[in-house]
Amino acid sequence: MQRSVFASFGREAFFEGHVHAPRMLGGLPRGRVRxxxxxxxxxxxxxxxxxxxxxxxxxxxxxHFGIESF
Structure with missing residues (x-):
């Protein structure tokens, strides 16, 4: 499994990680994300x-992605 490493914990890295996560995890999460x-x-x-x-x-x-965070 290929992993991404980010140099910061800022907003740009957070959003970029969320763009790549569905491909790495095999799809979008269903329901809520903690x-x-x-x-x-x-x-x-x-x-x-x-x-x-x-x-x-x-x-x-x-x-847009149907994510409900809690």
Missing amino acids: YGNLKATVVQVPGLSRARVEIDRWIAFRS
Whole structure:
């Protein structure tokens, strides 16, 4: 299996990894995808809740591929 290595943990690397992941994993995930740290996609964490305000680019990206993150 070929693996990709990224020099940073920034947004560009995060999105590029998501573009290549379906090919590496044999398809798109079904249903929800659990993320441990979405720092690259989160603009704000309101109060002490688990809610997150995501960047527009991530919302558009995950909507296009049908990814529901939690």
